[in-house]
Amino acid sequence: MIASNKLVSRDEALEKVRAWQASGKKVVFSNGCFDILHAGHVEYLTAAKKLGDVLLIGLNSDASVSRLKGTNRPVCCETDRAAVLSALQVVDAVTLFDEDTPEELIGTLLPDILVKGSDWAIERIAGARAVLEHGGAVLTIPLLEGR
Numbered sequence: 598m599i600a601s602n603k604l605v606s607r608d609e610a611l612e613k614v615r616a617w618q619a620s621g622k623k624v625v626f627s628n629g630c631f632d633i634l635h636a637g638h639v640e641y642l643t644a645a646k647k648l649g650d651v652l653l654i655g656l657n658s659d660a661s662v663s664r665l666k667g668t669n670r671p672v673c674c675e676t677d678r679a680a681v682l683s684a685l686q687v688v689d690a691v692t693l694f695d696e697d698t699p700e701e702l703i704g705t706l707l708p709d710i711l712v713k714g715s716d717w718a719i720e721r722i723a724g725a726r727a728v729l730e731h732g733g734a735v736l737t738i739p740l741l742e743g744r
Contacts, residue, residue: 603679603682603689604683604691604692605691607692607693607694607702607705609692610653610692610706611706613653613690614653614707618709622649622650623648623650624649624709624710625645625648625649625651625710625711626652626708626710626724627642627653627711627712628655628656628694628702628703628713628723629654629655629656630656630661630666630670630671630678631656631681632671632673632678633673634682639685641738642654643687644738646687649710652687652688652689652690653690653691653708654682654692655692655694655699656679656682656691657675657693658675658693658694659674659675661695661696661697662675675693679693698723699723700727703724703727703728704724704727707728709733709734710733710736711734711735711736712735712737712738713738714737714738714739714740719735719737
């Protein structure tokens, strides 16, 4: 399996975040379905990683993707999507979440920077309030045109 050590449980993700932050590293968090990974995703994740020291991805589970995008989704199962993300050098860890949004996960992890694509208004980004209240930043990254 490709880079399977990057796929971690929620508890392991929390341990990693705490350890990274304790060592002075800035933790960047983003999330999504990443069902059909394309150049826009890669450019976005590369830009996200540049905002800090480590990049943690919250990945929607198969059940979550189906609820959000319909019964014919996901195209790729969660283990395949996690393996593809884990193979990217800019991704330091991936954790699955089964909820429709990662709000609870973000509220637990409290990353230093929460990032989404520029198609999201900051006030609509799940977990933004918790990150901001904890002294973190919520940022958006421009999308690759046409992606």
